[in-house]
Amino acid sequence: MMKKNTAKKITGIICGALVTVLVLALLQRLVMPKYMSDVLEGGMIAEYYDERKDHDVVFIGDCEVYENFSPKVLWEKYGINSYIRGSAEQLVWQSYYLCEETLKYEKPKAIVFNVLAMEFNEPQKEEYNRMTLDNMKWSSSKIKSIRASMTGKEHFIEYVFPILRFHSRITELEEADLYYFFDKPDVTHNGYYMRVDVKPAENIPEPRDLSNYSFGENAYHYLDMMRELCEKEGVELILIKAPSLYPYWYPQWDEQMKEYADKYGLKYYNFLEDIDEIGLDFSLDTYDSGLHLNLSGAEKLSDYFGNILQNECGISSRADDSILSAEWEKKIKAYNREIELQYDRMRKGEDVK
Amino acid sequence: MLFTSYAFLGFLLILFVLYYVLPGKAKIVLLLIASYFFYLSSGLWGGIYIGVTTVTVYVFSLFIGRTLDGSKAFLSSPEGKALSKDEKKLKKDQAKRKATLFMAFCIMINIGILAVVKTLGTMRTDILVPLGISFYTLQSLSYLIDVKRGTEKAEKNILKVALFISFFPLTVQGPISRFSELKDTLFVPHKFEWKNVSYGLTRMLFGYFKKLVIADRLSAGVLTIIADTGIYGGGYAFLLLILYTAELYADFTGGIDIAIGAAEVMGIKVPENFNCPYFSTSLKEYWRRWHITMCNWFKNYVFYPVSISKWMGKIKKFTGSHFGAYMGKRIPVYISSFIVWFLTGIWHGIGWNFITWGLLNFAILMISEELEPLYDRFHKRFSFSNTFGYKVFMMIRTFILICFLNLFDCFSNVGQTFSVMGSVFTGGKYAEAFGGGIFEIGLSRADLLIAGIAIIIVFLVSVFKQKAPVRDRMQNLPMWCRCILIGGLFVAVIVFGTYGIGYDASQFIYNRF
Numbered sequence: 049m050m051k052k053n054t055a056k057k058i059t060g061i062i063c064g065a066l067v068t069v070l071v072l073a074l075l076q077r078l079v080m081p082k083y084m085s086d087v088l089e090g091g092m093i094a095e096y097y098d099e100r101k102d103h104d105v106v107f108i109g110d111c112e113v114y115e116n117f118s119p120k121v122l123w124e125k126y127g128i129n130s131y132i133r134g135s136a137e138q139l140v141w142q143s144y145y146l147c148e149e150t151l152k153y154e155k156p157k158a159i160v161f162n163v164l165a166m167e168f169n170e171p172q173k174e175e176y177n178r179m180t181l182d183n184m185k186w187s188s189s190k191i192k193s194i195r196a197s198m199t200g201k202e203h204f205i206e207y208v209f210p211i212l213r214f215h216s217r218i219t220e221l222e223e224a225d226l227y228y229f230f231d232k233p234d235v236t237h238n239g240y241y242m243r244v245d246v247k248p249a250e251n252i253p254e255p256r257d258l259s260n261y262s263f264g265e266n267a268y269h270y271l272d273m274m275r276e277l278c279e280k281e282g283v284e285l286i287l288i289k290a291p292s293l294y295p296y297w298y299p300q301w302d303e304q305m306k307e308y309a310d311k312y313g314l315k316y317y318n319f320l321e322d323i324d325e326i327g328l329d330f331s332l333d334t335y336d337s338g339l340h341l342n343l344s345g346a347e348k349l350s351d352y353f354g355n356i357l358q359n360e361c362g363i364s365s366r367a368d369d370s371i372l373s374a375e376w377e378k379k380i381k382a383y384n385r386e387i388e389l390q391y392d393r394m395r396k397g398e399d400v401k
Numbered sequence: 402m403l404f405t406s407y408a409f410l411g412f413l414l415i416l417f418v419l420y421y422v423l424p425g426k427a428k429i430v431l432l433l434i435a436s437y438f439f440y441l442s443s444g445l446w447g448g449i450y451i452g453v454t455t456v457t458v459y460v461f462s463l464f465i466g467r468t469l470d471g472s473k474a475f476l477s478s479p480e481g482k483a484l485s486k487d488e489k490k491l492k493k494d495q496a497k498r499k500a501t502l503f504m505a506f507c508i509m510i511n512i513g514i515l516a517v518v519k520t521l522g523t524m525r526t527d528i529l530v531p532l533g534i535s536f537y538t539l540q541s542l543s544y545l546i547d548v549k550r551g552t553e554k555a556e557k558n559i560l561k562v563a564l565f566i567s568f569f570p571l572t573v574q575g576p577i578s579r580f581s582e583l584k585d586t587l588f589v590p591h592k593f594e595w596k597n598v599s600y601g602l603t604r605m606l607f608g609y610f611k612k613l614v615i616a617d618r619l620s621a622g623v624l625t626i627i628a629d630t631g632i633y634g635g636g637y638a639f640l641l642l643i644l645y646t647a648e649l650y651a652d653f654t655g656g657i658d659i660a661i662g663a664a665e666v667m668g669i670k671v672p673e674n675f676n677c678p679y680f681s682t683s684l685k686e687y688w689r690r691w692h693i694t695m696c697n698w699f700k701n702y703v704f705y706p707v708s709i710s711k712w713m714g715k716i717k718k719f720t721g722s723h724f725g726a727y728m729g730k731r732i733p734v735y736i737s738s739f740i741v742w743f744l745t746g747i748w749h750g751i752g753w754n755f756i757t758w759g760l761l762n763f764a765i766l767m768i769s770e771e772l773e774p775l776y777d778r779f780h781k782r783f784s785f786s787n788t789f790g791y792k793v794f795m796m797i798r799t800f801i802l803i804c805f806l807n808l809f810d811c812f813s814n815v816g817q818t819f820s821v822m823g824s825v826f827t828g829g830k831y832a833e834a835f836g837g838g839i840f841e842i843g844l845s846r847a848d849l850l851i852a853g854i855a856i857i858i859v860f861l862v863s864v865f866k867q868k869a870p871v872r873d874r875m876q877n878l879p880m881w882c883r884c885i886l887i888g889g890l891f892v893a894v895i896v897f898g899t900y901g902i903g904y905d906a907s908q909f910i911y912n913r914f
Contacts, residue, residue, distance in 0.1 A: 056880070057595075057880070060880035060881070060884060061880075061884075063884070064880070064881075064883075064884025064885075064887070064888055065888075067884065067888060068884075068888035068891055068892060071888070072892060075892070075895075075896055174902060201902055202902070203407055205407050211896070212895070212900075212901055213901055213902060215895060215896050215897075215898065215901070216901070218897065219845065219847035219848070219851070220847075
């Protein structure tokens with residue numbers, strides 16, 4: 049009798065605990081930012097997991113990759129199947145761990161890393177950390193990335209149980225939180241965040257003098273790790289600096305990257321030096337005064353870089369791959385639909401995104 | 402390590418597991434190590450102060466114990482028995498005097514440390530007052546005095562004394578426990594009992610609910626009003642009275658619930674510190690229900706000793722012969738109460754606001770006592786004064802009085818406190834404060850709604866508690882019902898708690914004292 053009671057008690061406690069966990073899990077899903085209303089750039093990292101992992105080139109970096117390169121152009125013009133794993137203010141160590149994670153899924157011919165993030169040697173802002181880290185699948189790479197990225201006020205447990213971080217949103221819920229509770233559409237096209245609007249580059253702020261132009265040890269440490277990992281995996285690491293006019297890319301920084309690339313036999317392309325050859329016109333090809341390129345700019349840059357990838361990096365076309373072609377056909381339709389949608393919104397005077 | 406930090410929860414989890422895994426006496430050593438780890442995590446220098454208190458109290462209580470026991474042993478020996486009555490009395494008095502000297506010396510050392518540290522802490526912001534120094538000092542002195550009184554045996558094992566003084570749930574803000582109240586469960590290794598664990602965890606959960614959902618949520622509004630009483634007068638000052646009193650209650654009782662619950666999980670019984678204080682019908686009753694252990698401490702170790710002291714006897718005699726028998730009885734009560742309330746004020750903080758707060762309590766309590774015959778006549782004359790409705794009226798009246806007295810916590814400047822009190826009656830702005838202004842003081846509608854519902858839950862629990870302890874009553878409910886209650890409370894703390902990035906980790910208000 050007593051044993052029966054104890055068993056009943058234990059079953060009751062376990063059931064109660066499970067229901068509580070389920071309720072908390074649902075609430076967690078509800079309060080987690082969906083990044084579907086104001087800021088759309090917070091959930092892009094997750095979109096990669098639905099992809100078929102068979103890319104020739106994977107871009108890794110911050111907004112200078114996911115807003116400046118169009119994988120659609122690389123496919124259409126060069127038959128290069130590419131994907132961008134980028135998020136806002138993605139720091140070097142976050143890029144390294146995303147690279148590490150990507151290489152667990154697939155072995156692309158090249159990893160392209162945008163070097164602007166080398167300016168940061170320490171964790172920066174919790175909000176940006178969240179945009180990169182919350183959407184990564186759980187793995188040793190994610191754990192290490194969280195540990196490397198946390199600012200002083202953050203706690204690891206809040207990444208494990210994000211409800212501990214976002215619980216206060218319960219009083220600020222929006223329609224989008226309910227609407228996208230179960231699922232949400234992709235906001236990128238193979239990682240490319242499209243904008244068709246134009247805001248010419250005017251009054252670019254003058255660069256301020258820095259007390260020290262040397263990149264930090266920590267940033268170099270992770271760049272070294274990325275290089276070594278790519279070497280080990282037989283993947284070519286290509287360093288680039290996208291042609292965004294701001295934040296300012298100092299000649300001293302450029303020199304360090306050139307030296308680094310020379311030292312280790314890496315390719316390094318600073319597209320700021322090739323603006324004319326690319327054909328960029330910053331009165332037309334940017335949507336935010338030169339920080340990022342718009343669709344027209346991104347397509348020009350992608351065309352230019354595709355040529356480099358094919359002719360200098362030896363990445364051959366896979367245009368004759370029927371499975372890939374079929375996939376891209378669908379993707380291109382979605383890409384074109386989005387262009388129409390954004391132009392339509394522009395015509396109506398609405399926000400493009 | 403704050404009670405509301407992840408680190409504390411992790412610390413507790415490891416401690417609870419180790420406590421029930423380790424055998425017998427090792428549990429006691431574990432508790433001591435854990436208590437010192439907890440204490441030193443708030444600053445290594447704090448260890449020096451608690452270390453000095455532990456060593457001095459241990460050494461002097463042993464001296465006192467040996468002196469008194471030695472005297473007793475001598476007097477019961479053939480040699481002692483051979484002494485005359487006067488000689489025996491002299492021997493006894495000599496021993497007592499020596500013990501009193503030891504006690505006084507030890508009290509001077511520890512009260513001296515407390516006074517110096519708290520005074521310096523008030524004067525200079527760069528000097529940190531060691532965690533819970535006011536609490537563990539009173540607790541350790543209660544043991545010393547009990548040994549001197551002969552109601553407690555001097556403990557020979559320094560580890561036990563150290564654990565009694567540093568037991569981690571109590572160092573932050575009490576309850577201020579006596580050695581006799583803790584020793585039966587603190588120094589005994591407990592086996593795992595589901596009831597202890599479930600009761601303790603439920604109590605802790607309710608403590609977190611009060612602290613995180615009510616106290617820390619309301620704190621933003623309280624701080625906004627305090628920061629600018631020029632703008633926030635009148636109706637806002639009235640809001641401050643209510644919000645701060647709710648915050649203080651939820652903060653202090655929540656912290657105590659966490660402390661008592663944490664001890665209970667390990668089978669350790671700690672005295673209660675509250676008994677629904679806002680249900681009091683008078684200030685006198687309030688002080689029997691609020692911060693019970695502190696009040697008992699001052700009653701046992703200040704009020705009674707002062708009342709029965711020789712010099713008080715002389716005063717009694719003098720006033721009795723000069724002002725009549727009634728005043729002969731009352732004046733010593735006034736003097737003892739004055740000393741108690743002055744010291745209570747000082748104990749809360751070295752500042753005129755706390756002294757004034759203590760003396761106002763003294764004045765109200767003494768006036769109430771003097772008016773008691775009048776109240777009795779009133780209750781006999783008017784039958785409505787014995788109804789439930791009148792009792793509720795008295796509760797509300799007492800609550801409002803407490804709200805006003807609590808204002809002395811909010812401002813260090815006494816003049817400013819009285820000005821804010823006055824502003825409640827003369828400052829106007831009630832339409833503004835309650836017509837939308839309430840949402841402009843750092844509290845949103847959602848904040849007020851959540852805090853309001855949580856306060857109603859706490860109120861209902863207090864009402865249910867009147868008949869029998871709520872956790873005992875919960876045992877009579879079906880399992881699914883208990884799961885909903887506890888699970889719901891847990892979810893409420895996680896979802897509606899005020900913690901994490903965006904909020905400052907709020908210290909418990911009573912940590913300051």
